Amino acid sequence: MISIRCAIIDDEPLAISLLESYVVKVPFLKLEGKFSSAVNAVEELKENHVDLVFLDIQMPQLSGMELAKMIPNTTRIIFTTAFSQYAIDGFRVNALDYLLKPISFGQFLEAANKALQWFSLKDESDKTETAAAGEQLPPRSMFVKSEYKILQVQFSTIMYIEGLKDYVKIYTTVSSHPILSLMSMKSLEAILPPSQFIRVHKSFIVAKDKITEIDRNRIVFGDTYIPVGDSYRQAFLNFISAK
Numbered sequence: 001m002i003s004i005r006c007a008i009i010d011d012e013p014l015a016i017s018l019l020e021s022y023v024v025k026v027p028f029l030k031l032e033g034k035f036s037s038a039v040n041a042v043e044e045l046k047e048n049h050v051d052l053v054f055l056d057i058q059m060p061q062l063s064g065m066e067l068a069k070m071i072p073n074t075t076r077i078i079f080t081t082a083f084s085q086y087a088i089d090g091f092r093v094n095a096l097d098y099l100l101k102p103i104s105f106g107q108f109l110e111a112a113n114k115a116l117q118w119f120s121l122k123d124e125s126d127k128t129e130t131a132a133a134g135e136q137l138p139p140r141s142m143f144v145k146s147e148y149k150i151l152q153v154q155f156s157t158i159m160y161i162e163g164l165k166d167y168v169k170i171y172t173t174v175s176s177h178p179i180l181s182l183m184s185m186k187s188l189e190a191i192l193p194p195s196q197f198i199r200v201h202k203s204f205i206v207a208k209d210k211i212t213e214i215d216r217n218r219i220v221f222g223d224t225y226i227p228v229g230d231s232y233r234q235a236f237l238n239f240i241s242a243k
Helices: 013-023 038-047 064-068 084-092 105-127 185-191 230-241
Strands: 004-009 029-035 052-055 076-081 097-100 141-146 149-154 158-164 167-172 179-181 197-201 204-207 218-221 224-227
Touching: 004 013, 004 038, 004 105, 013 029, 013 105, 029 038, 038 064, 052 064, 064 076, 076 105, 097 105, 105 141, 105 185, 158 185, 158 218, 185 197, 185 204, 197 224, 197 230, 204 224
Parallel strands: 004 029, 004 052, 052 076, 076 097
Antiparallel strands: 141 149, 141 179, 158 167, 158 204, 167 179, 197 204, 218 224
């Protein structure tokens, strides 16, 4: 499993404590430092490289946006702020995600999974010397919170995912019971490899290699019939016919 070295930078002690409590719950995150000032973090991050920074924006002396332009390009950023007006600027400096305070653990885990996906792709690309230039291999798994546990779900085991308002049910080949997690379908679409999964309905995402039967615009999984929505139909047909 990839280990992501991370740091927290925030001028609010309570915010640092909360993010630290989240980091220790995520198996692939390793906290290397925490700073209450961006100025104090600058030199430390130059000498002691980290992979990922959870970075507040509004801080005295040196803002998070200014710091983002000073740290190495190999360090990825997830902004943590109470102000939504900085979102566009955040993505201009190649931030992986932008979390608005107050931040729930579910939101934090979704952002951490995006970071895991990015570093997994980079790691696979670095290791695969024979791969075509620019080609990136998809990540193999994601972490989800289910009840009081954090579960690693292998993409290869997922059959389909059902959305239920603020929750999702992940149906796999390794369990007769779905994994229930507080996530949105939109956030899952951002994590799942698009070459392997497609949304076929506002409430369903399916795995391409698990589709064995399509019956009158419905995908059959045993006794379950998943509808293909009208607005998703053409994209779905293109998806299953692509090699």
